Amino acid sequence: MKLGAIEAGGTKFVCAVGDEHGEIFEKVVIPTEAPTITMPKVYEFFENKGIERMGVGSFGPIDLNEKGGTYGRIQKTPKIDWVDFPLAEDIAKNLNVPVVVDTDVNVAALSESRWGNATDVDACLYITVGTGIGAGAVVNGQTLKGLSHPEMGHIGVRRHEKDSFAGACPYHGDCLEGMAAGPALEARWGKAGVELTEDPLVWEVEAHYLAQALVNYIYILSPERIIMGGGVMQQAHLFDLIRKNVVDMLNGYVSSPRLTPENINEYIVAPGLTDEAGVKGALGLVI
Amino acid sequence: MKLGAIEAGGTKFVCAVGDEHGEIFEKVVIPTEAPTITMPKVYEFFENKGIERMGVGSFGPIDLNEKGGTYGRIQKTPKIDWVDFPLAEDIAKNLNVPVVVDTDVNVAALSESRWGNATDVDACLYITVGTGIGAGAVVNGQTLKGLSHPEMGHIGVRRHEKDSFAGACPYHGDCLEGMAAGPALEARWGKAGVELTEDPLVWEVEAHYLAQALVNYIYILSPERIIMGGGVMQQAHLFDLIRKNVVDMLNGYVSSPRLTPENINEYIVAPGLTDEAGVKGALGLVI
Ligand SMILES: Nc1ncnc2c1ncn2[C@@H]1O[C@H](COP(=O)(O)OP(=O)(O)O)[C@@H](O)[C@H]1O
Ligand SMILES: Nc1ncnc2c1ncn2[C@@H]1O[C@H](COP(=O)(O)OP(=O)(O)O)[C@@H](O)[C@H]1O
Ligand SMILES: [Zn+2]
Ligand SMILES: [Zn+2]
Numbered sequence: 001m002k003l004g005a006i007e008a009g010g011t012k013f014v015c016a017v018g019d020e021h022g023e024i025f026e027k028v029v030i031p032t033e034a035p036t037i038t039m040p041k042v043y044e045f046f047e048n049k050g051i052e053r054m055g056v057g058s059f060g061p062i063d064l065n066e067k068g069g070t071y072g073r074i075q076k077t078p079k080i081d082w083v084d085f086p087l088a089e090d091i092a093k094n095l096n097v098p099v100v101v102d103t104d105v106n107v108a109a110l111s112e113s114r115w116g117n118a119t120d121v122d123a124c125l126y127i128t129v130g131t132g133i134g135a136g137a138v139v140n141g142q143t144l145k146g147l148s149h150p151e152m153g154h155i156g157v158r159r160h161e162k163d164s165f166a167g168a169c170p171y172h173g174d175c176l177e178g179m180a181a182g183p184a185l186e187a188r189w190g191k192a193g194v195e196l197t198e199d200p201l202v203w204e205v206e207a208h209y210l211a212q213a214l215v216n217y218i219y220i221l222s223p224e225r226i227i228m229g230g231g232v233m234q235q236a237h238l239f240d241l242i243r244k245n246v247v248d249m250l251n252g253y254v255s256s257p258r259l260t261p262e263n264i265n266e267y268i269v270a271p272g273l274t275d276e277a278g279v280k281g282a283l284g285l286v287i
Numbered sequence: 288m289k290l291g292a293i294e295a296g297g298t299k300f301v302c303a304v305g306d307e308h309g310e311i312f313e314k315v316v317i318p319t320e321a322p323t324i325t326m327p328k329v330y331e332f333f334e335n336k337g338i339e340r341m342g343v344g345s346f347g348p349i350d351l352n353e354k355g356g357t358y359g360r361i362q363k364t365p366k367i368d369w370v371d372f373p374l375a376e377d378i379a380k381n382l383n384v385p386v387v388v389d390t391d392v393n394v395a396a397l398s399e400s401r402w403g404n405a406t407d408v409d410a411c412l413y414i415t416v417g418t419g420i421g422a423g424a425v426v427n428g429q430t431l432k433g434l435s436h437p438e439m440g441h442i443g444v445r446r447h448e449k450d451s452f453a454g455a456c457p458y459h460g461d462c463l464e465g466m467a468a469g470p471a472l473e474a475r476w477g478k479a480g481v482e483l484t485e486d487p488l489v490w491e492v493e494a495h496y497l498a499q500a501l502v503n504y505i506y507i508l509s510p511e512r513i514i515m516g517g518g519v520m521q522q523a524h525l526f527d528l529i530r531k532n533v534v535d536m537l538n539g540y541v542s543s544p545r546l547t548p549e550n551i552n553e554y555i556v557a558p559g560l561t562d563e564a565g566v567k568g569a570l571g572l573v574i
Binding site for chain 2: 061075076122123139140142144145146150151152153154155156157158171172212215216217219220221222223224249251252253254255
C-alpha cells in the first residue's frame with residue numbers, strides 16, 4: 001500500500017511516499033513560501049503516485065479538533081501567508097485522499113516511539129529546544145491531543161536565583177520558552193547559543209529551567225522516556241546537567257527505577273532519528 | 288454480566304456489584320483498617336456473587352506498571368500497614384478474577400467522563416484539592432498512565448507576591464500541594480479551611496496557586512474539561528476566582544472557544560457525581 005507523508009516545517013516541506021512498514025521510497029524537499037507557491041509543488045510531487053492516505057506533521061498552531069469543522073487549519077502564526085490556511089482540507093481536496101494532521105512535535109514523538117529511541121516503551125515525550133520550545137507525546141500508543149494541541153513550551157517556571165532576565169515570550173514573558181529557548185539565551189547573554197561555551201552559569205541557568213519543565217512533564221504525564229532535540233541541545237553537555245537537576249528536583253518522590261541517578265541517562269536522551277524523523281512520523285500517523 | 292468494583296480509600300473501602308452498563312446492584316462500606324482486617328471483609332462481601340472482573344480505584348502511591356511484576360502493589364504510604372501490600376494480586380487470588388487497578392483520581396476522571404460532567408468530551412482532567420492535591424485524567428478514552436501514575440499535585444508553582452508561607456510538602460516544600468492543599472491553608476492562616484471565610488487575600492492566594500496548576504495542565508495535557516473536587520473546593524466562590532486567574536494567565540495564548548471569559552465556567556466545573564463517583568469509576572475500569 002502506498003502512503004503519503006508531509007513534514008510541513010517553517011522553512012521546508014519534506015514530502016515522501018512510503019508504505020505501511022515505515023519504508024520511504026521517494027522524497028522531495030520544497031521550500032516553505034506562501035501556500036499558493038508551496039502547495040502546488042507539493043501536489044505535483046504526489047500526483048499519480050497512487051497514495052491512499054496522507055499523514056501530515058505540521059508547524060503550528062494548527063487546529064486538531066476533528067469535530068470542529070476547521071480540522072487541520074493553521075491558526076495565528078507569525079507566518080502571515082499561512083494564517084487560516086486550511087492545510088488538511090486543501091490536501092484532501094487536491095489529492096483526493098483522507099488526511100491525518102498532527103503537530104511537528106507529536107509526530108517527532110511518534111517517530112521516536114516507532115523507529116527511534118523509544119521503541120521499548122509505551123509512553124514517551126519529545127521536546128525540542130530551538131527557536132521555540134515545543135513538546136509532543138505518545139500516550140497509550142497515540143499522540144496526545146485534547147482541547148487543542150498541547151503548548152508545553154509555555155508552562156511557568158521558577159526563576160534561577162542568579163537570573164534577572166525579563167523573559168522573551170511575547171505572551172507570557174518569563175515562561176519556559178521565554179527563559180530557555182535559543183533566542184532567550186541570545187538575549188540574556190548577548191551572544192548566539194552556539195557561541196556560548198565558557199561560562200558555566202549559562203548552562204546552569206539553562207539546565208535549571210529545562211529540568212523544571214521535565215519534572216512537571218513527569219508529574220503530569222509520566223512518560224517512560226524523554227527525548228530532547230533542537231538546536232540548543234546540540235550543547236551535548238547540557239544533557240548531564242539536566243539529568244542531575246531532574247534527579248535533585250524530584251527528590252526521590254516518584255519511585256521508578258528509571259529515575260535513579262544510575263538510570264537517568266537512559267531516561268533523558270537525544271533523538272534516535274535524525275534526518276527522516278519528521279517525515280517518518282508523519283507516515284506513522286496513517287499506519 | 289456481573290462485575291465487581293472497589294473504591295479503596297484512606298478511610299473506607301466501598302465495594303459494589305454492578306454490570307457492564309454502570310448499574311450498581313449492591314454496595315457495602317468497610318472501614319479502612321489494616322489489610323488483615325479489611326480485606327477478609329471485602330472478600331466476604333464478594334464471595335459467591337459471580338463477578339467476572341474487578342475494577343479497583345485505590346489510594347496511592349500504587350504501582351500501575353503491568354509489566355513490572357508488582358502491578359497493583361501499594362507503595363510507600365503514611366499508612367504503614369499498607370506499605371507493599373499487593374492489593375491487586377491479593378484480590379485476584381482470593382476472588383479468582385482478573386483485576387484492573389488505577390488511582391482514585393484517575394477513576395474519578397473516568398467516572399466523570401462516563402457518567403458525570405464530562406460525558407460530552409473525549410479528554411478530561413479531575414483534580415481533588417483536599418488533604419492532598421491529586422489529579423487524574425482521561426485521554427483518548429483511557430486513564431492516563433505511564434512510567435508511574437502521575438503526581439500532578441506536586442508540580443512547581445510560582446509564589447504569590449504577598450505569600451511568605453514556607454510550604455508544607457515533606458518532599459518539595461512549596462510545590463502546589465505544599466502551598467494549596469487543606470493542611471497548607473490551615474498552616475498558613477492558623478485556622479482550618481472551613482473556618483476561613485472573611486479575608487479575600489486567603490482566596491486570592493489559593494486561586495493563584497490552583498490556577499497556575501490548571502494552566503500547566505492545559506499546556507501539557509490539553510483536557511477538554513477540568514473538574515475540581517475535594518474539601519477545599521467546597522468553598523464554591525473559589526471556582527470563579529480560579530476561572531478568572533486561568534483566563535488571565537493564559538493571556539489568550541491557547542485559542543479555544545472553551546477558554547474564553549464567556550465559556551470558562553463550563554470548562555472549569557464541580558463534579559457531576561457525588562456519592563458513587565469512586566465506585567462507579569472503578570466499575571468503569573472493567574467495562
Ligand atoms: N550549538 C548550539 N548551541 C546553542 N544553541 C544553538 C546551537 N545551535 C543552534 N542553537 C540555537 O537553536 C535555535 C535554532 O534551533 P533549531 O532547532 O535548529 O531550529 P528551529 O527551532 O527553528 O526549528 C537558535 O536560537 C540557535 O541559536
Ligand atoms: N469548606 C471547606 N473549606 C475549606 N477547606 C475545607 C472545607 N472542607 C474541608 N476542607 C479541607 O479539606 C481537607 C479535606 O479534604 P477532603 O477532600 O474532604 O478529604 P481527603 O482529601 O482527605 O479525601 C482538609 O484539609 C479540610 O481542612
Ligand atoms: Zn510563553
Ligand atoms: Zn510536593
